[in-house]
Amino acid sequence: xxxxxxxxxxxxxxxxxxxxxxxxxxxxxxxxxxxxxxxxxxxxxxxxxxxxxxxxxxxxxxxxxxxxxxxxxxxxxxxxxxxxxxxxxxxxxxxxxxxxxxxxxxxxxxxxxxxxxxxxxxxxxxxxxxxxxxxxxxxxxxxxxxxxxxxxxxxxxxxxxxxxxxxxxxxxxxxxxxxxxxxxxxxxxxxxxxxxxxxxxxxxxxxxxxxxxxxxxxxxxxxxxxxxxxxxxxxxxxxxxxxxxxxxxxxxxxxxxxxxxxxxxxxxxxxxxxxxxxxxxxxxxxxxxxxxxxxxxxxxxxxxxxxxxxxxxxxxxxxxxxxxxxxxxxxxxxxxxxxxxxxxxxxxx
Numbered sequence: 591x592x593x594x595x596x597x598x599x600x601x602x603x604x605x606x607x608x609x610x611x612x613x614x615x616x617x618x619x620x621x622x623x624x625x626x627x628x629x630x631x632x633x634x635x636x637x638x639x640x641x642x643x644x645x646x647x648x649x650x651x652x653x654x655x656x657x658x659x660x661x662x663x664x665x666x667x668x669x670x671x672x673x674x675x676x677x678x679x680x681x682x683x684x685x686x687x688x689x690x691x692x693x694x695x696x697x698x699x700x701x702x703x704x705x706x707x708x709x710x711x712x713x714x715x716x717x718x719x720x721x722x723x724x725x726x727x728x729x730x731x732x733x734x735x736x737x738x739x740x741x742x743x744x745x746x747x748x749x750x751x752x753x754x755x756x757x758x759x760x761x762x763x764x765x766x767x768x769x770x771x772x773x774x775x776x777x778x779x780x781x782x783x784x785x786x787x788x789x790x791x792x793x794x795x796x797x798x799x800x801x802x803x804x805x806x807x808x809x810x811x812x813x814x815x816x817x818x819x820x821x822x823x824x825x826x827x828x829x830x831x832x833x834x835x836x837x838x839x840x841x842x843x844x845x846x847x848x849x850x851x852x853x854x855x856x857x858x859x860x861x862x863x864x865x866x867x868x869x870x871x872x873x874x875x876x877x878x879x880x881x882x883x884x885x886x887x888x889x890x891x892x893x894x895x896x897x898x899x900x901x902x903x904x905x906x907x908x909x910x911x912x913x914x915x916x917x918x919x920x921x922x923x924x925x926x927x928x929x930x931x932x933x934x935x936x937x938x939x
Contacts, residue, residue, distance in 0.1 A: 651682030658692050746776055753782050761790045765832025791833045798824045811856050818853035819863060822846050826866055829873060843870050861890035868900055877907035895921065899930060902937075 655677035662673070680692070753771070756764050764786075771783035798821060805817045825846035828834050834842045847870045850863050864887035871880035881904040888897050898917050905913035918937040921930070 648678075648682050651678050651680075651685070654678075654681040654692075746778075749776065750778055750782070753779060757782075757786055761787070761831040761833065765790075769832070769835070787833065790831060791828070794824055794827050794831070794833065815853050815856040815860075818849045818856070819860065822850035822853060822863065822866055825849065826870065829870075840874075843873055846870055859890055861887045861892035864890065865892055865897065865900070868904070872900060872903055872907070875907065877904045880904040881908070 655674050658677050658681070659670075659673055677692070684691075756767075761768075768783045768787050771779055772787075774780050774783070801817060801820050801824060805814065805821070808814045808817055825842050828842050829839065829846065847867060850867050850870070854860060854863055854867075864883050868880045868883035868887060871877075871883060881901065884897055884901050884904065888894055898921055902914045902917040905911075905917060915937045918930075918934045921934050
């Protein structure tokens with residue numbers, strides 16, 4: 591045990607001695623620089639040419655840069671070329687004073703090293719979902735069915751059975767999966783996925799067509815309000831069930847907001863319609879409008895607990911993170927929905 595200790599002590603003594611020699615050399619070089627500048631000063635008694643003095647200053651600055659880099663902490667020495675260039679420029683164009691500043695900085699860094707808690711942190715890739723392990727899960731039948739559909743290595747008949755089984759699930763939860771299956775290598779899977787999506791969209795569009803015809807026949811404000819409200823809900827249903835994409839998605843949002851606005855012009859006390867307008871504004875990224883619509887819904891008596899997630903989303907889009915934390919913390923871990931509990935736990939203080 592004594593040999594490693596003597597070796598470590600000898601190493602420390604060697605580093606100290608090297609540091610002392612470097613400091614003395616830096617002091618000598620600073621004196622040389624000072625003497626060269628003194629000869630160039632207006633009041634100097636000894637006149638000297640400018641070019642030799644500048645060359646001497648540059649050489650002294652380069653030597654000082656090498657010595658100062660040896661005195662720097664290890665993490666400040668990289669990148670090597672950039673560090674040497676910076677030290678040389680500093681010592682050359684700010685002679686004498688630069689050496690004093692750098693020497694004081696090195697001493698300070700040696701006696702009071704900075705503590706960085708993120709030195710051991712590194713970026714890691716996001717984990718991948720392993721579909722073939724889903725067969726071992728004993729709960730969540732819907733998740734197992736969807737995982738079986740995504741895994742193209744599963745037998746085709748099993749995938750078709752799973753696809754038929756999820757047809758009874760809400761399109762809200764399966765719409766994205768069904769759209770992904772439109773590019774599936776198995777033709778039967780593509781046909782069933784397309785048929786499911788097309789049927790769900792046609793059902794809603796048929797209701798919209800029939801309701802729009804009744805709007806033309808409405809005679810009273812109450813009838814027009816009810817029909818406009820229903821049309822806004824039906825268009826919103828297309829968005830909610832993930833049945834539209836791209837330009838159709840944007841057009842659907844505009845139509846839903848148009849009919850909601852028309853209904854509110856007749857009766858602006860409909861809190862549910864203000865909520866719909868708020869969610870439509872969130873879907874379009876209009877956070878300020880969404881916050882205003884949701885606040886109006888709350889003022890009209892809409893349950894605050896149901897508005898909090900959307901208010902928090904609007905605050906998040908506005909980068910008001912303190913407000914997000916405040917809103918989600920008001921839900922509490924006990925009253926939050928299971929889907930929201932991880933979010934509430936993350937944002938709560």
